[in-house]
Amino acid sequence: MAADAKTALETLAQEHRTFAPPKAFAARANAGDPGIYDRAAKDLEGFWAEQAGSLAWRKPFSKVLEWEAPYARWFVGGELNISENCLDRHVKAGRGARVAYHWEGEPGDTRTLTYQDLLDETQRCANALRSLGVRKGDRVAIYLPMIPELPVAMLACARIGAPFTVVFGGFSAEALSGRINDSEAKVLVTADGGYRKGGVVPLKKNADDALAQTRTVEKVLVVRRTKQEVPWTDGRDVWWDQLVGAQKADCPPEPLDSEHMLYLLYTSGTTAKPKGIVHTTAGYLAGVAATHRMIFDIKDDDVYWCAADIGWVTGHSYIVFGPLANGTTGVIYEGTPDFPDRDRWWSIVEKYRVSVLYCAPTAIRTFMKWGPEYPRKHDMRSLRLLGSVGEPINPEAWLWYHEVIGGGRCPIVDTWWMTETGMILITPLPGITTTKPGSATFPFPGVAADVVDEEGKSVALGGAGYLVITRPWPAMMRGIYKDDARYRDTYWSRFPGRFFAGDGARRDADGYFWLMGRVDDVMKISGHRISTTEVESALVSHSAVAEAAVIGREDPVTGQAIFAFVTLRGGKDGGEPLSRELREHVVRTIGSIARPKTIMFTPELPKTRSGKIMRRLLRDIANGQPLGDTTTLADTTVVESIRGASASGRDD
């Protein structure tokens, strides 16, 4: 960055500047009347009934909300089909020729899918799934790269009422098998491989390794993407092009109860076992469609690009269901931002005339590090609105995004939400809200959020505490699959009657929310949610490891980075070879997103007298901060020995 630009940004950061919606933007915004907040707060059910009214129903609902904490039922008694809402509805309205997705493969191949194309392929896929024995209620696991067949498979499942679980393509065989076993999936949809950074991810091989540890999968539907040789089991494995290609593009959508399970999505909690978050049909769709329309201000002539992976909730809600319900034209890109060069994203923005871009702060900080010359190579004047999600965005990154990517003219929506919430809950409305760099601003209309202290008392403006949501919302999770006790315990026991998000937050004097990160043992690595316990249990499953403690160390690009303290059986320091081996061991157990950045071998770990590892101390050590209170330590010499060991800590 040029020195003068840097100074300008620093000055902005110090000014605490606010950004009012540009007048022209506000004048034609989908949500332009600030009265919407009051109206929704006074009549929550009326507000959501109105949003749900724009969907196509097979049977009208008789009641908007039944709330028996901690379980909600929305649009009770109603029936609809999500794939009908996302596809048939638009085609019937004469919009079949509209582009649903401009798809761009990493090697540079492209596909354009209209709403008619997507409907046809979804119907063929739905028939193929039925021919493989999938019936309403059966679970289907999906382990695919970012190719059009991924949304097609999700929509096909939704069409026949088969709940699906998408497993991010970067997860390992072991992570995949755990999710298949918990969901008891009957069919797995995968691909031979996927492209990433110019190489091939061997998805089918991983899938086969996973299936060796599962019992429920009867058939495997395999998309041909990379065309390399793959292991094959006759009778079980079927090629997508052969089976799906042979089906009729005619599969009437099943009318489904509002509360029919749409999908399960596994996410890390504070134990080693991921939680299967349950989302259902009508409330979820109403929630993601309304938020997508208002927050991203979607218009017919927009080209919308959410650059997340569909394997995460952001992709479920804001690449697939929200945008398609709104008949949006979107972009899907398969690969990494630096292939073949660091301007790949900006070339995509220019090529498709992207007008709305939604991505994670980690990506923005990476682009900052690479420098403004990459975006400057491209004409990005098509952009009119920018979004951020997944982790707190620091004001510097916000301002850089605003200036360098948005040319100073695009409002930024910093959207706070979670896998559990299904839809965005705290966010600006770009035609109404005056933004402050780094703040997610205010709850979406109808959403009631509070910041509370240890006792659950609301903290006055200006103070910090725990973020809770105090009223139900339509896309909220409907529980943890097969684990009611864990659902109640994790989200509803700490502050009874209120949803505990697990985030710290502060409200400033104007009532703006500033998210401060997780307050539990969940890390955010490049916006990905990884539990410290999951990585610890992967480490101790290695025969050389006696004990491990993992913390998230602050990182200027990825937000947090994984820092592992490891005590070996017998040995003192494993040296670089063992350090490398342990990193790979974690990758094999969880996936590359969980690869520890630093491993430090220590003779012991600091514990309390009752044997609990003192993570707080380790966090201070890893972040190079002065140590807090050490009086509860059982053995105070341990800290000195860890400090002595710091020389053997290794970075990548």
Ligand code: PRX
């Ligand atoms: O800590 C918060 C952070 O991401 C967590 C949820 O992670 P996940 O379920 O993977 O969903 C991410 C995408 C919706 C939250 O508990 N988070 C998400 N968005 C923001 C955020 N932190 C600060 N600001 C955000 N805009």
